[in-house]
């Protein structure tokens with residue numbers, strides 16, 4: 020059966036790159052890009068079907084599924100960690116009520132769903148180093164709470180109703196196309212823009228804050244690879260630890276200096292985002308994803324920095 024895919028959150032950091040990636044694999048006409056309150060990128064609108072939907076409106080969402088004859092949803096619409104602390108009620112509404120609607124409509128229309136979770140699904144009493152797949156999950160941010168609840172809800176819909184819901188726990192995602200918004204790991208993208216444009220960056224996290232990260236091409240690969248995985252080989256579903264490397268701001272600054280020697284980093288700590296980062300793992304163990312569906316990143320830390328500097332410099336100089 021031909022895949023008919025709908026992507027929510029298509030104007031966001033991951034969505035804006037996942038849509039072209041999916042269109043390349045499954046055909047432009049088979050991937051419907053859906054945004055909500057942010058305009059969709061022109062390239063997305065010009066290369067295939069696109070629409071607007073508020074995932075909190077169950078009838079509206081069901082109507083889009085019917086209209087485009089959808090059999091798979093990549094549900095990316097979400098409020099991230101730092102924005103979630105500014106408006107916890109909105110984070111709950113979009114991340115939980117939105118997800119509930121997407122799962123409920125799936126009961127009737129039987130589509131598969133990709134549901135991203137995050138390193139935020141862990142908390143201060145989770146083992147910090149080499150965090151296991153199955154471990155203590157008592158996050159302290161509203162975003163993290165919605166991620167754990169979402170993982171459990173997705174597994175519940177699989178067990179109770181056979182809804183094929185699968186997900187990964189994304190680390191911080193680094194990319195040069197669409198900037199992230201409202202996350203704690205955003206520093207790892209901002210630093211590149213500032214290094215290239217102004218040769219200096221003031222970081223809101225402490226120099227030694229270790230966090231898992233991944234380059235966008237690997238994040239896209241992981242998401243599709245999991246959705247294409249043989250269901251009989253999956254022991255877990257929601258959600259798999261996946262990571263590429265574990266770094267801190269000082270390590271990232273040193274690597275950037277290899278390309279921009281004048282680059283200077285200083286620090287002005289934001290207590291909210293520092294508190295969130297301190298409650299997350301330093302590094303995750305992603306061996307279950309490797310064993311159950313063959314996950315393996317293509318980019319290590321130095322390869323990511325090299326590619327980011329090259330691609331982002333070309334983009335920013337072109338825009339000047």
Ligand code: AKB
Nearest residue numbers: 099100137202203204
């Ligand atoms: C955030 O920082 O909130 C996100 C995430 C790790 O889920 N990038």
